[in-house]
Amino acid sequence: MEQGDSGQQALIKAVFLFLAAFALYFFTHSPALDEIDAVQFAMGVRSFDIWHHQPHPPGYPLFIFFGWIATKFFATSPETSLYLVSSLGGALFVAAWFLIIRLQFTERLAWWIAACLTITPAVWMTATKVLSDSLAAGFLSAELFAVLCFLRRQHWASLLSASLFGAAATGTRPQLILVGIVILVTTLKQARASWKMSIVSASTFFAGCLAWLLPMWFLQSRLRPDVPAWLVYPKLVYGQWLWRVHRPS
DSSP: OOSTHHHHHHHHHHHHHHHHHHHHHHTTOOSSOOSHHHHHHHHHHHSOBGGGTBTOTTOOHHHHHHHHHHHHHHOOOHHHHHHHHHHHHHHHHHHHHHHHHHHHSOHHHHHHHHHHHHHOHHHHHHHTSSOSHHHHHHHHHHHHHHHHHHHHHOOHHHHHHHHHHHHHHHHHOGGGHHHHHHHHHHHHHHHTOOHHHHHHHHHHHHHHHHHHHHHHHHHHHHHOTTSOGGGHHHHHHHHHHHHHHHSOO
8 A cells, every 4th residue: 555645545445434334234233143153152241151152162252352342331232232343343354355455456446346345245244143253354354454564565563463463363263373373474484574573473463362362261260160270271172172073963
């Protein structure tokens, strides 16, 4: 993205897209919690207990946290707060891809892609349901935009932003940790970044992950004092993996 007025105008347009997409998704959200995962997420906002699948492992801590924050700030129900978070995630996804396409190709194509993404059923559906997918996709897309900016000018701010967005995506859906790592490693290798940049980027990413992992681990260990603290999260994740492997098809 160009510097100066052009860059500022692009950000203004991205904000406009973000607000328009958010309004569309939030005011057309699903009328009820229509999936078991959605019910578990809402229960998790009320009482974060992964042991009792509120929500199920691996916990989706940032999705639950943002939903909980919304209940406190706006005095809404857990369901409404999570619809708000999903809509924000979908809006971030659309805005990020507008910036990505504009940076790599042309603004005209960016508008077309953003418009198509906004009304694509898969995007619209996940952004209007209580699911963590849209927020995670939004953070990952923001990470991609940040690394593209870094590859162009190798600014520290872009690299650190990419690391934090990757950590946020992982905190929203911990299954995405390898995706976040691959994006960063590929970028650092392509940019032939110095060891200092690589170490700082990796440290920022893992520090961001610890910022959501340690509080979640601590909260779950308090619920089961009979389980050794170091074993709490591995036990939760392994139990979920066993259930998936052995569940009826």
